[in-house]
Amino acid sequence: MSPVKQERVLKLCYGRLEEVPKRAWAERIRDFAEVSLGLDERWARKEATRCFVCDHPNCVEGCPAEVKIPQFIEHVRKGEFEEALAVIKETNSLPGVCGRVCPQEEQCERNCKLGRKGQPVSILKLERFVADWCRAHGAAEGPRVEIERNGHKVAVVGSGPAGLTCAADLAKLGYEVTVFEALHELGGVLVYGIPEFRLPNIIVEEEVRDIRRLGVEFLTDVIIGKTLTIQDLRELGYEAVFIGTGAGAPILPDIPGINLNGVYSANEFLTRSNLMRAYRFPEFDTPIYVGKRVAVVGGGNVAMDSARTALRLGAEKVYLVYRRSREEMPARIEEVRHAEEEGIEFVLLTNPTRVLGRERVEGLECIRMRLGEPDSSGRRRPIPIEGSEFTMEVDTVIMAIGQDVNPLLQRATEGLAHDRWDRIQVDATGQTTLEGVFAGGDVISGAATVIKAIGDGKRAARSIHAYLQAKHAPVAAQRAEVRG
Amino acid sequence: MGYEILEKRALAPGIKLFRIRAPLVARKVRAGHFVVIRLDERGERIPLTPLEADPQAGTVTLVVQEVGKTTKQLGEMEPGGELMNFVGPLGNPFPVKRYGKVIIVGGGVGVVPAYHVAKELKSLNWVGSIIGARTKELLILEEMFRQISDEVHITTDDGSYGRKGFVTEALDELLARDSADLVVAIGPVPMMKAAVEVTKRHGVKTLVDVNPIMVDATGMCGCCRVEVGGETKFACVDGPTFDGWLVNFDLLTRRLNQYRDQERLALARYEEERRTRS
Numbered sequence: 227m228s229p230v231k232q233e234r235v236l237k238l239c240y241g242r243l244e245e246v247p248k249r250a251w252a253e254r255i256r257d258f259a260e261v262s263l264g265l266d267e268r269w270a271r272k273e274a275t276r277c278f279v280c281d282h283p284n285c286v287e288g289c290p291a292e293v294k295i296p297q298f299i300e301h302v303r304k305g306e307f308e309e310a311l312a313v314i315k316e317t318n319s320l321p322g323v324c325g326r327v328c329p330q331e332e333q334c335e336r337n338c339k340l341g342r343k344g345q346p347v348s349i350l351k352l353e354r355f356v357a358d359w360c361r362a363h364g365a366a367e368g369p370r371v372e373i374e375r376n377g378h379k380v381a382v383v384g385s386g387p388a389g390l391t392c393a394a395d396l397a398k399l400g401y402e403v404t405v406f407e408a409l410h411e412l413g414g415v416l417v418y419g420i421p422e423f424r425l426p427n428i429i430v431e432e433e434v435r436d437i438r439r440l441g442v443e444f445l446t447d448v449i450i451g452k453t454l455t456i457q458d459l460r461e462l463g464y465e466a467v468f469i470g471t472g473a474g475a476p477i478l479p480d481i482p483g484i485n486l487n488g489v490y491s492a493n494e495f496l497t498r499s500n501l502m503r504a505y506r507f508p509e510f511d512t513p514i515y516v517g518k519r520v521a522v523v524g525g526g527n528v529a530m531d532s533a534r535t536a537l538r539l540g541a542e543k544v545y546l547v548y549r550r551s552r553e554e555m556p557a558r559i560e561e562v563r564h565a566e567e568e569g570i571e572f573v574l575l576t577n578p579t580r581v582l583g584r585e586r587v588e589g590l591e592c593i594r595m596r597l598g599e600p601d602s603s604g605r606r607r608p609i610p611i612e613g614s615e616f617t618m619e620v621d622t623v624i625m626a627i628g629q630d631v632n633p634l635l636q637r638a639t640e641g642l643a644h645d646r647w648d649r650i651q652v653d654a655t656g657q658t659t660l661e662g663v664f665a666g667g668d669v670i671s672g673a674a675t676v677i678k679a680i681g682d683g684k685r686a687a688r689s690i691h692a693y694l695q696a697k698h699a700p701v702a703a704q705r706a707e708v709r710g
Numbered sequence: 711m712g713y714e715i716l717e718k719r720a721l722a723p724g725i726k727l728f729r730i731r732a733p734l735v736a737r738k739v740r741a742g743h744f745v746v747i748r749l750d751e752r753g754e755r756i757p758l759t760p761l762e763a764d765p766q767a768g769t770v771t772l773v774v775q776e777v778g779k780t781t782k783q784l785g786e787m788e789p790g791g792e793l794m795n796f797v798g799p800l801g802n803p804f805p806v807k808r809y810g811k812v813i814i815v816g817g818g819v820g821v822v823p824a825y826h827v828a829k830e831l832k833s834l835n836w837v838g839s840i841i842g843a844r845t846k847e848l849l850i851l852e853e854m855f856r857q858i859s860d861e862v863h864i865t866t867d868d869g870s871y872g873r874k875g876f877v878t879e880a881l882d883e884l885l886a887r888d889s890a891d892l893v894v895a896i897g898p899v900p901m902m903k904a905a906v907e908v909t910k911r912h913g914v915k916t917l918v919d920v921n922p923i924m925v926d927a928t929g930m931c932g933c934c935r936v937e938v939g940g941e942t943k944f945a946c947v948d949g950p951t952f953d954g955w956l957v958n959f960d961l962l963t964r965r966l967n968q969y970r971d972q973e974r975l976a977l978a979r980y981e982e983e984r985r986t987r988s
């Protein structure tokens with residue numbers, strides 16, 4: 227057995243290295259700086275030695291971004307961090323983002339062979355380490371390669387992870403890509419939804435900057451379906467379009483009192499705080515209201531982010547009201563743990579029935595639930611327990627029970643088929659019912675994950691390439707004939 | 711890549727007109743549409759309804775009443791200066807069609823969207839306009855209304871010009887004399903609410919333009935929700951034009967006052983800053 231292999235086997239016995247460092251809760255709830263601190267160089271290299279560098283790596287299969295995981299980890303082990311980043315960036319343009327927000331326990335790390343007996347390799351933490359190290363050492367862009375442009379224009383609608391990925395992959399293939407974004411900042415949910423303490427905006431900004439370096443052009447303040455239509459894009463010479471407009475429309479329950487002052491959709495609350503920087507009001511113009519006692523309704527990442535944001539904005543007590551039990555919470559495990567550490571009180575098996583108050587929220591009436599038979603999602607269905615209503619004394623309510631697809635573009639685009647939740651229909655290649663128009667990310671599935679959006683963006687880029695090659699092949703062949 | 715101010719003109723004390731270069735938006739703006747602007751990287755997003763747009767020149771004209779921090783700050787900007795963001799057109803266009811006899815009521819700076827609507831309705835309808843202000847020097851767009859209306863009535867609260875009283879009193883009289891097929895009322899919430907009370911009495915269908923607080927204005931946050939016929943609607947994507955008889959104006963007022971304290975603070979802070987600067 228080679229010394230390297232020996233070391234790896236030994237490491238296997240130790241199981242996972244200690245917990246990754248993070249800031250103490252008492253300190254971190256007072257500001258918006260990042261909670262999780264990431265690995266340092268020694269630690270990362272040590273963790274990298276645990277990887278078996280499998281011949282048929284299952285982890286890669288669990289990664290829709292197709293990152294060559296064993297290869298990059300091998301570089302980390304050798305201390306070749308720039309090379310590691312180059313390997314990652316070959317397929318994933320958003321490593322600093324993924325390294326922070328991926329539900330790794332359901333993706334790559336779930337497939338890690340080490341995970342069967344002990345702890346899987348901390349792939350995600352290593353990815354983040356590589357991205358952060360390179361950023362800190364000014365090497366994030368990686369080696370600059372001149373890409374030959376092929377003269378074909380592609381439009382990407384929406385700058386969330388799906389759009390960014392599709393744009394980057396197409397630019398690498400030589401396409402002239404323009405990304406059209408409705409908001410004034412780029413990144414979609416990554417900048418308007420996910421808070422600074424989990425994903426600093428600077429990370430998104432710099433990864434977007436690197437995509438710009440690939441030759442991608444970004445236009446903000448353009449709403450496709452309003453400012454320009456898909457038809458306008460075709461007339462402007464875009465030969466293919468990718469739609470990655472996400473699932474940004476908040477769902478609000480139809481209960482009395484929902485429009486009282488002090489009831490927010492999580493989207494509004496988070497958009498005010500993150501995108502508009504209301505957490506720095508009045509230095510920034512946009513205000514936000516957080517009372518002393520806040521109830522956040524929901525059990526996903528959006529609910530955790532809202533609850534933890536409310537705490538940082540000065541709430542004295544934050545409840546998280548969820549209709550199922552802890553096991554069914556769809557949020558990332560790490561975030562649930564962080565929320566609990568920070569003192570968020572989970573009120574489980576509970577659902578709101580009424581918001582109380584005259585002008586402002588004065589309370590939230592809830593009902594207790596029990597779990598019945600599993601429903602279509604495979605999770606046990608919550609059933610209200612009659613007569614169990616009770617009132618929570620709160621002055622702010624944040625609804626984080628899900629997002630629908632925003633139908634704005636669909637309404638303005640004839641022939642673009644969608645289901646009754648406005649999710650755009652696509653075939654196995656990601657193409658919609660309009661020729662040359664592709665879609666991916668939350669807009670085809672409803673609210674999902676960053677990594678799923680990235681996977682969709684990659685699929686669409688590949689399909690657009692194939693589509694345009696096929697479209698131009700006869701012409702190219704003809705030209706060759708004429709010349710020949 | 712800002713949006714340049716090409717022209718600035720004072721229309722009345724505290725009310726200014728800005729012509730802004732925004733070619734993409736200018737091509738699409740119809741009556742009923744609004745835009746969202748943001749002045750700088752610390753700015754808030756605020757909705758404004760254009761007076762008109764010139765697709766050839768690529769410009770959109772806004773009229774702004776200085777009420778809060780952002781509108782005061784804009785009021786101090788000069789031609790050559792740039793707005794950081796300018797998005798639109800947002801909301802649904804006004805349903806322009808043949809109604810017959812239409813009375814357009816505009817109060818305060820509500821005369822701006824009212825003018826845009828009147829102008830587009832003109833070719834298909836008989837248009838009578840009632841415009842009003844608190845006092846003579848605050849009355850704007852009178853000449854423009856005269857050019858596109860079959861009849862113009864003017865009111866001022868203090869009687870310094872035109873008929874003394876509110877636009878809604880003039881509306882009541884007009885409808886008492888001769889009914890109409892449609893009333894369009896745009897202005898401050900109390901004015902729209904009063905106008906609807908009048909038209910309900912006379913049984914005339916009424917469309918109003920609501921103006922709640924907005925953030926994204928693309929249907930993403932729900933900040934702009936209003937109740938129409940007991941149902942929750944997002945004004946930015948479902949409106950801004952609604953059947954006035956069905957709008958819950960009290961809720962609209964409450965929601966508009968949601969950040970009153972913070973708005974005061976922001977304005978005071980801005981004015982303090984300006985004083986120390988000069």
Ligand SMILES: Cc1cc2nc3c(=O)[nH]c(=O)nc-3n(C[C@H](O)[C@H](O)[C@H](O)COP(=O)(O)OP(=O)(O)OC[C@H]3O[C@@H](n4cnc5c(N)ncnc54)[C@H](O)[C@@H]3O)c2cc1C
Nearest residue numbers: 384386387388408414415419450471472667668674675676
């Ligand atoms: C608060 C919050 C926390 C989350 N946490 C996690 C997490 O920890 N891990 C995880 O994996 N996932 C998380 N998610 C989910 C994840 O963010 C989304 O699944 C992912 O961002 C979807 O990517 P997308 O590219 O499809 O769309 P989005 O990120 O939604 O981006 C769509 C973009 O398109 C723009 N747009 C929309 N309509 C138009 C139009 N007509 N014209 C032009 N532009 C338009 C939007 O403004 C937006 O910028 C979270 C979501 C939220 C809201």
Ligand code: FES
Nearest residue numbers: 927929931932946
């Ligand atoms: S302003 Fe955000 S949904 Fe209307």
